[in-house]
Amino acid sequence: MPNGIEYLLCEKGQCWEFTGKLDKDGYPRIKVFGKSYRLNRVVLAHKLKREIQPGYLACHSCDNPACLNPDHLWEGTNRQNIIDAISKGRVVAPAQFFNQQGSKNRSAKLTESMVVEIRELYKQGSSTKELAERFKVSRKAIQGAIFGRYWSHVDGAIAQNMKSGSRNPSSKLTENQVIEIRSLYHQGYSGKLLAKTYGVSDTLIYSILNRKVWTHV
Incomplete structure (x- = not known):
């Protein structure tokens, strides 16, 4: 279990079931510095030794939202979680579901x-x-x-x-460089030359010049 977090757990089969207050969806939560987190995400992140990827869920192989057994938790997308539920017969999806991604x-x-x-x-x-x-x-x-x-x-x-x-x-430019790019363009430098000089794409340069990006500068 993550250090510094106390759990109220009871064993139910192989599940480690949280006995405290659950949210409306049946998941245990914890507050840290006033921010609420689902405990299953905290436990999974500790198991993975990293943060859960953006857009991913802490899914349960046991289908028990109150379970905090790390062995029952896996990282997956919402779609993967739904497919898992379909494969177990918990959810019936229309046939076209599998062709509707993206x-x-x-x-x-x-x-x-x-x-x-x-x-x-x-x-x-x-x-x-x-x-x-x-x-x-x-x-x-x-x-x-x-x-x-x-x-x-x-x-x-x-x-x-x-x-x-x-x-x-991960930004490749700074505010000062963006100002320089716009100034050099008005002095006659081409977009292609600026892109090569600053090591970015032509598309980004023209987006900067047309103020589609870096609009705060």
Whole structure:
């Protein structure tokens, strides 16, 4: 068990069942510095010796939400969790379910390549509002794509506490460089030359010049 956390557990078969208060979905929770966490996520992260990936769940092989046995917990996407439930006969899904992931879903307004682009633009400073307007979807859809709540099958989801612009450790530019790029462009430097000079893509340079990204600079 994670150090510094006390559990009230009782054995029920092989499950380690939490006997304290559960949330509305039947999961045990804990508060740390005023923030609430599901205990199954805490236990799984301790088991994995890392944070659970953005957009992924702490799933139960035992199908018991109150169970905190690390051996019963596994990291998976919402889709994988649903497929697991279907395979066990707990959920009946329509036949077309297995063909509805991502852009295969007829109601999807984004594609996998768009999701990759959205995440990159967000890392470079675009706001969720700007991205929603650009891609003609809701801010909720943009946030879901960025943080992996949706499109979790596309690698590269961003942790929700990750900052945009130069505060993002994966950002390739700084605010001063963005200012330089715009200034040099007005002095006659081409977008292609600027992209080569700063080691970024032509697309990013033109997005900066057109103020589609780094709009806070």
